[in-house]
Amino acid sequence: xxxxxxxxxxxxxxxxxxxxxxxxxxxxxxxxxxxxxxxxxxxxxxxxxxxxxxxxxxxxxxxxxxxxxxxxxxxxxxxxxxxxxxxxxxxxxxxxxxxxxxxxxxxxxxxxxxxxxxxxxxxxxxxxxxxxxxxxxxxxxxxxxxxxxxxxxxxxxxxxxxxxxxxxxxxxxxxxxxxxxxxxxxxxxxxxxxxxxxxxxxxxxxxxxxxxxxxxxxxxxxxxxxxxxxxxxxxxxxxxxxxxxxxxxxxxxxxxxxxxxxxxxxxxxxxxxxxxxxxxxxxxxxxxxxxxxxxxxxxxxxxxxxxxxxxxxxxxxxxxxxxxxxxxxxxxxxxxxxxxxxxxxxxxxxxxxxxxxxxxxxxxxxxxxxxxxxxxxxxxxxxxxx
Amino acid sequence: xxxxxxxxxxxxxxxxxxxxxxxxxxxxxxxxxxxxxxxxxxxxxxxxxxxxxxxxxxxxxxxxxxxxxxxxxxxxxxxxxxxxxxxxxxxxxxxxxxxxxxxxxxxxxxxxxxxxxxxxxxxxxxxxxxxxxxxxxxxxxxxxxxxxxxxxxxxxxxxxxxxxxxxxxxxxxxxxxxxxxxxxxxxxxxxxxxxxxxxxxxxxxxxxxxxxxxxxxxxxxxxxxxxxxxxxxxxxxxxxxxxxxxxxxxxxxxxxxxxxxxxxxxxxxxxxxxxxxxxxxxxxxxxxxxxxxxxxxxxxxxxxxxxxxxxxxxxxxxx
Numbered sequence: 001x002x003x004x005x006x007x008x009x010x011x012x013x014x015x016x017x018x019x020x021x022x023x024x025x026x027x028x029x030x031x032x033x034x035x036x037x038x039x040x041x042x043x044x045x046x047x048x049x050x051x052x053x054x055x056x057x058x059x060x061x062x063x064x065x066x067x068x069x070x071x072x073x074x075x076x077x078x079x080x081x082x083x084x085x086x087x088x089x090x091x092x093x094x095x096x097x098x099x100x101x102x103x104x105x106x107x108x109x110x111x112x113x114x115x116x117x118x119x120x121x122x123x124x125x126x127x128x129x130x131x132x133x134x135x136x137x138x139x140x141x142x143x144x145x146x147x148x149x150x151x152x153x154x155x156x157x158x159x160x161x162x163x164x165x166x167x168x169x170x171x172x173x174x175x176x177x178x179x180x181x182x183x184x185x186x187x188x189x190x191x192x193x194x195x196x197x198x199x200x201x202x203x204x205x206x207x208x209x210x211x212x213x214x215x216x217x218x219x220x221x222x223x224x225x226x227x228x229x230x231x232x233x234x235x236x237x238x239x240x241x242x243x244x245x246x247x248x249x250x251x252x253x254x255x256x257x258x259x260x261x262x263x264x265x266x267x268x269x270x271x272x273x274x275x276x277x278x279x280x281x282x283x284x285x286x287x288x289x290x291x292x293x294x295x296x297x298x299x300x301x302x303x304x305x306x307x308x309x310x311x312x313x314x315x316x317x318x319x320x321x322x323x324x325x326x327x328x329x330x331x332x333x334x335x336x337x338x339x340x341x342x343x344x345x346x347x348x349x350x351x352x353x354x355x356x357x358x359x360x361x362x363x364x365x366x367x368x369x370x371x372x373x374x375x376x377x378x379x380x381x382x383x384x385x386x
Numbered sequence: 387x388x389x390x391x392x393x394x395x396x397x398x399x400x401x402x403x404x405x406x407x408x409x410x411x412x413x414x415x416x417x418x419x420x421x422x423x424x425x426x427x428x429x430x431x432x433x434x435x436x437x438x439x440x441x442x443x444x445x446x447x448x449x450x451x452x453x454x455x456x457x458x459x460x461x462x463x464x465x466x467x468x469x470x471x472x473x474x475x476x477x478x479x480x481x482x483x484x485x486x487x488x489x490x491x492x493x494x495x496x497x498x499x500x501x502x503x504x505x506x507x508x509x510x511x512x513x514x515x516x517x518x519x520x521x522x523x524x525x526x527x528x529x530x531x532x533x534x535x536x537x538x539x540x541x542x543x544x545x546x547x548x549x550x551x552x553x554x555x556x557x558x559x560x561x562x563x564x565x566x567x568x569x570x571x572x573x574x575x576x577x578x579x580x581x582x583x584x585x586x587x588x589x590x591x592x593x594x595x596x597x598x599x600x601x602x603x604x605x606x607x608x609x610x611x612x613x614x615x616x617x618x619x620x621x622x623x624x625x626x627x628x629x630x631x632x633x634x635x636x637x638x639x640x641x642x643x644x645x646x647x648x649x650x651x652x653x654x655x656x657x658x659x660x661x662x663x664x665x666x667x668x669x670x671x672x673x674x675x676x677x678x679x680x681x682x683x684x685x686x687x688x689x690x691x692x693x694x695x696x697x698x699x700x701x702x703x704x705x
């Protein structure tokens with residue numbers, strides 16, 4: 001009996017000794033001023049992104065309970081004017097796991113810090129294509145799709161619906177211009193072209209006179225199949241719908257749009273993630289929340305399967321064929337080994353329903369249909385992952 | 387002579403009379419299909435979002451998980467009348483009836499809990515913390531072990547039904563959906579929807595014994611997603627629903643080899659057999675129908691339109 005007790009104790013002790021698997025991650029939000037918009041109907045939630053990371057943390061903790069693995073997440077906000085790089089330096093000295101919401105240039109500066117060497121940093125806030133291309137970093141992963149993935153998704157819709165005569169209105173903000181560039185690239189990629197383009201440069205209050213201004217503004221496009229809006233700050237786009245001279249569908253940043261995540265996604269078990277999120281945060285889940293959730297879950301999945309908290313081991317696992325994340329999008333999500341982008345289907349939605357999910361049927365690829373969206377291996381000039 | 391044969395035939399047919407009951411997730415109804423005429427003979431209303439469905443051992447009561455009504459409903463299958471609701475915990479998705487014919491083990495998808503309900507006293511006996519989004523439920527033939535699989539935690543949780551506590555947690559591939567024991571209890575099988583595999587555990591040691599993958603010609607491996615499955619007579623084969631690949635796989639349960647793929651309706655989800663297991667009825671969520679498979683020939687022989695998004699299926703004999 002006594003001996004049994006000793007053996008039992010030895011077993012318990014052994015279990016506790018090997019159970020020291022704890023992953024501490026940081027969430028860093030760098031505040032940026034948002035340009036004013038015509039409507040204030042949709043305020044940006046203060047905890048955008050963070051709420052998703054916290055839901056991912058809770059998912060990880062529940063799984064960890066059964067495996068003696070622990071997770072923690074500390075959030076840090078850098079107000080405008082403060083130095084985000086100094087803060088990132090401090091955070092990276094404490095933990096190599098960093099979930100980032102910051103502009104692209106700040107992200108590369110953080111990834112280049114000596115403290116960031118060997119770290120695992122997740123971009124959850126910008127679709128900037130350069131970060132997946134020439135400006136990529138070996139320690140910077142992207143759970144938010146690139147702009148190109150989203151515009152490629154819409155281009156597939158145009159091809160499938162045979163909307164070949166397309167026009168575009170572009171806003172003047174840098175995000176709008178980048179989106180428009182990405183759209184032109186996607187249209188070329190899928191053999192489409194624009195028959196007309198205009199810049200939105202009004203300073204009037206559209207809440208009052210959209211019905212007068214927009215018909216005139218869109219009249220000289222003549223006839224076309226669909227109108228694309230490049231209005232990523234959501235300034236004027238909402239006033240274009242149903243006010244165009246020709247009765248044609250509106251797509252792009254408003255109307256029929258391609259998004260990472262939307263409250264209208266309920267398929268593939270997504271209803272569960274949506275309700276879990278809404279219960280915890282009293283609001284609906286946005287694309288940036290989804291990207292932060294996916295970052296946290298990526299770390300969790302890698303720890304679950306490897307039982308390691310060594311960033312090198314986790315990075316190798318995340319980039320390996322064995323890794324797969326169940327992301328409520330109907331198929332496993334994996335990372336592109338050439339630039340650290342999370343491969344994922346893109347939802348084509350309107351505000352009330354999911355319309356389609358890209359890649360659409362018939363858009364084939366020699367390796368993975370998901371790689372018909374965004375920068376494919378031969379196109380990407382990213383060398384950091386080689 | 388002819389008369390005798392006819393009589394014999396008639397007798398055999400009557401002996402196998404029965405019904406397949408199907409929950410229609412987005413119609414809040416159950417459809418009743420005759421296993422003889424292969425037609426819908428009745429449709430009854432249920433609570434909101436009916437999913438899991440099972441009969442009491444003597445088939446006198448039907449239990450339905452009305453997920454969005456947060457209840458397990460008890461129906462009189464002869465009248466279609468809802469007799470009463472059982473407390474079920476929040477968002478009951480799937481459940482299994484213990485061999486004692488009395489205790490229901492219920493997966494509460496939104497709450498990361500397995501609830502054990504006594505169907506006689508109509509009281510909750512235990513609530514067990516499990517992983518995120520519990521779904522697949524099974525109980526061993528001797529009644530000693532209950533299984534819950536959790537979709538986001540990616541585990542099979544092993545519950546000791548005497549203490550109502552977990553005694554093992556085993557990792558499986560992504561999004562485990564369904565679990566079943568072999569009739570002799572020696573093996574426990576789990577399907578992983580996103581992982582695209584079936585994992586087979588040795589019940590005695592809870593150790594992984596084998597893993598089965600699938601390959602459907604012309605369908606990308608990512609879209610081949612095993613969900614519900616059932617064993618044939620004598621446990622020689624398993625029929626496995628492969629979700630959006632719109633196929634059912636036939637797996638040899640001894641060699642673990644996949645022998646056949648049968649084309650069925652869209653997003654095939656769960657299934658059940660008729661009495662002699664000669665016919666298999668699969669629920670096809672997206673196409674809103676049930677495919678009837680001739681088990682011996684391994685061929686789909688008919689599609690039967692039911693309600694919107696058919697989910698679960700359960701058989702009851704009617705003679």
